[in-house]
Amino acid sequence: MTDIKTVTVLGTGVLGSQIAYxxxxxxxxxxxxxxxxxxxxxxxxxxxxxxxTYEAQVEGATGGKAKDGLARITYSADLAEAVKDADLxxxxxxxxLEIKRATWQTVGESAPERAIFATNSSTLLPSEFMEATGRPDRFLALxxxxxIWVQNTAEVMGTAKTDPAVYETVVEFARSINMVPIEVKKEQAGYVLNSLLVPLLNAASALWVEGVADVETIDKTWRIATGAPMGPFQIFDVIGMVTPYNIARTSDEPSQQKFAEILKRDFIDQGKLGVASGEGFYSYPR
Known part of the structure; x- marks a missing residue:
């Protein structure tokens, strides 16, 4: 059992809302x-x-259990107030990096001493902004x-300053919210999942923007040849367009810069954000 009782989630976008719920x-x-x-x-x-979604896809979520979860969420637009009673x-x-450092500085000044701090950052190493917390020994990546109700991994990655007891507490917390803890032994950009996934997505986007093959062909090739349930562009639709755009636009690769331009012009600016909006590289029922 974990000692964590109260959790504050900062940011309620696509993934933040999933984590909170x-x-x-x-x-x-x-x-x-x-x-x-x-x-x-x-x-x-x-x-x-x-x-x-939980009522339709998660075993045991019917009969009011899914709505009970909703009742345990409160809302705040005051950062200091939001973290004042947090265990995690x-x-x-x-x-x-600037937003994260500023956010964590306020959190470090406002959260109780017992609080554990975790970042869900997918592209930044926790050591890049751990000092902003004022408590690097209680800070790590989760x-x-x-x-996450289907792809239920939770990668736990500390820094050289993370207290091992804090690390173990977060591993146990991940298990307690029905995740499979993935223990990353040292800092690695991309953790385990994205270290495997990003090269695939980069290769797929390069094949497309360079005119080698269309979206459907690339996805079909990957699914048939590997037995994977989804192709890379289907994965883009699940992720949503904003994160791939932010990653691609900072790349030195010309194909990735071109991909970023297309994502911005033809998808993000048109409201085609993937599964969440009902349309991305493919269309989805609403």
Whole structure:
């Protein structure tokens, strides 16, 4: 059993909302933080969708259990207030080093001494901003995959300063919210999952933007040849377009810069964000 009782999740975007809801569904009290009332209204909509999703896809979630999880979530647009009673703070704010450092500085000044701090960052190493917390020994990465009720991995990755007891507590917490803990033994950009996945996605996007093959052909090739349930562009749709865009636009590879331009112009600016919006590289029922 974990000593963690109250969890604050910072950021209620696609993955942040999933983390918050999965934690509440598992029986924890959750504070969902975002920057303003508009963002929190969108979070409420995401949580309602997650309740319906769990009822349809998660065994045992019917009969009111999914809605019970929703009742354990409270909302805040005041960062200091949101973390003042937290045993664990999970950060899922935008992938900007400046934003993360500023966020964690406020958290470190406001959270109780017992609190454990975890970042869900997928592209930044925790050591790059651990000092902003003021408590690097209580800070580490806890990285989730999208659609966490199905792809239920939780990668736990500390820094050279992370207290081993804190690491073990987070491993146990991950297990307690129905995740499979993936213990990463040292800092690695991309953890285990993205170290495997990103080269695949980069190769697929390069094949497409260079005109080697179309989206359907690339996906079909991967599915048939490997037995995988999804092709890379189907995976892009699950991830959503914003994170791949942010990664591609900072790449030195011309094919990735071209891919970023296409994602921005033809997808993000058109509201085609993938599965979450009903359309991306493919269309999905709403």
């Amino acid at each position: 999965a934690t509440a569904y598992a029986g924890f009290d959750v504070v969902a933080y975002d920057i303003d009332a508009t963002a929190l209204d969108k979070a409420r909509e995401r949580f309602d969708v997650l309740v319906a 703070v999970i950060e899922a704010v935008p992938e900007s 990285h989730f995959a999208n659609r």
